[in-house]
Amino acid sequence: MKLQMVDLLGQYKKIKNEIDKAVMDVMESSAYINGPKVHEFQANLEKYLGVKHVIPVANGTDALQIALMGLGLKPGDEVIVPAFTYVATAEVIALLGLTPVMVDVDPDTYNLTGDIFEKAISSKTKAVVPVHLFGQTADMEEIIKIAKKHNIAVVEDNAQAIGSVYTFSDGTKKQAGTIGDIGTTSFFPAKNLGAFGDAGAIFTNDDDLAGKMRMIANHGQSKRYYHDRIGVNSRLDSIQAAILDVKLKYLDDYANARRKAADYYNQAFSEIAEIQIPVRSINSTHVFHQYTLRIKNGKRDELNKYLNSKEIPNNIYYPVPLYEQEAFSHLAGAVEFLPVTDMLCKEVISLPIHTEMTEEIQNIIIDAVKSFF
Numbered sequence: 484m485k486l487q488m489v490d491l492l493g494q495y496k497k498i499k500n501e502i503d504k505a506v507m508d509v510m511e512s513s514a515y516i517n518g519p520k521v522h523e524f525q526a527n528l529e530k531y532l533g534v535k536h537v538i539p540v541a542n543g544t545d546a547l548q549i550a551l552m553g554l555g556l557k558p559g560d561e562v563i564v565p566a567f568t569y570v571a572t573a574e575v576i577a578l579l580g581l582t583p584v585m586v587d588v589d590p591d592t593y594n595l596t597g598d599i600f601e602k603a604i605s606s607k608t609k610a611v612v613p614v615h616l617f618g619q620t621a622d623m624e625e626i627i628k629i630a631k632k633h634n635i636a637v638v639e640d641n642a643q644a645i646g647s648v649y650t651f652s653d654g655t656k657k658q659a660g661t662i663g664d665i666g667t668t669s670f671f672p673a674k675n676l677g678a679f680g681d682a683g684a685i686f687t688n689d690d691d692l693a694g695k696m697r698m699i700a701n702h703g704q705s706k707r708y709y710h711d712r713i714g715v716n717s718r719l720d721s722i723q724a725a726i727l728d729v730k731l732k733y734l735d736d737y738a739n740a741r742r743k744a745a746d747y748y749n750q751a752f753s754e755i756a757e758i759q760i761p762v763r764s765i766n767s768t769h770v771f772h773q774y775t776l777r778i779k780n781g782k783r784d785e786l787n788k789y790l791n792s793k794e795i796p797n798n799i800y801y802p803v804p805l806y807e808q809e810a811f812s813h814l815a816g817a818v819e820f821l822p823v824t825d826m827l828c829k830e831v832i833s834l835p836i837h838t839e840m841t842e843e844i845q846n847i848i849i850d851a852v853k854s855f856f
């Protein structure tokens with residue numbers, strides 16, 4: 484039996500007929516760029532998320548970049564960003580000449596909190612980018628409240644939590660990525676809603692921002708060959724849109740399969756004292772983009788080596804705090820040390836989780852982890 488972090492082939496095989504037909508239809512239509520499929524997927528995703536505007540783009544990194552460009556930030560403006568995230572979140576901030584102000588995260592949910600955010604605000608703070616890490620939504624009610632008070636824009640990096648639902652204290656529910664001013668996502672193949680190549684999208688309920696970001700994604704063009712501003716070329720291919728439109732129908736089933744696998748792991752690992760199983764946030768559902776354990780006895784690297792030697796797939800998301808990366812170390816706004824981020828980079832390890840998990844597969848992984856302890 485072949486073990487892998489994600490089983491993209493197994494997932495494809497289950498819906499192969501539908502996917503193949505959708506792709507062939509685009510091939511036959513020859514509408515490869517900006518075809519009807521892109522608009523159909525956009526409309527279906529708007530409906531699923533309950534958001535006014537979905538702007539399809541080429542990947543999740545572009546989505547973040549275009550979101551920050553849409554806000555009209557100026558070089559030197561500060562953008563607050565967690566240091567425990569994928570590099571793209573902070574990279575686009577630096578790329579635009581903005582100052583990434585790196586902050587710590589909650590030790591249980593690994594997400595930004597209102598307290599951490601508020602302490603990092605200065606007179607130059609213009610935006611905050613909470614990341615819904617590993618599949619659950621950050622505490623958006625608190626973050627939004629503080630952002631409003633200080634007139635700070637909120638861009639949710641929702642590359643890892645599409646389909647996660649956040650519940651406000653008054654019972655209102657919203658989809659992750661639709662709560663702040665702008666949300667962004669990635670449809671990288673291994674993400675929860677994965678294309679068969681690169682793809683991404685931006686979400687907003689703000690008509691004005693939507694217009695700006697659509698224009699930026701399309702060479703700053705207002706009408707054909709008239710360019711109002713400097714933009715980029717970032718489009719979602721029609722073939723990817725057709726694939727995503729098929730897979731969107733299964734997104735909730737996929738999340739359920741991931742949650743079921745996570746529950747099965749939890750049962751097995753909760754009895755091991757050295758392991759901290761994933762802590763579920765009280766106001767967000769979890770779509771388990773990753774199933775991430777904390778190894779509390781200082782033996783994370785040993786476990787990693789042990790599992791590798793037994794050919795049990797595992798990964799460390801993320802091994803190095805962003806402020807220790809060479810690319811960021813000399814930037815204005817750089818911090819030297821954040822204790823929770825530092826601890827997480829030393830303690831976390833992610834095990835295989837995907838939509839095609841079986842108890843048989845999980846038992847092999849569980850037995851290997853147990854035999855280490």
Ligand SMILES: *Cc1c(COP(=O)(O)O)cnc(C)c1O
Binds near residue numbers: 544568668669
């Ligand atoms: C995957 C990811 C991105 C980037 O998405 P791409 O489509 O690979 O450009 C950004 N932020 C986070 C948190 C991610 O996991």
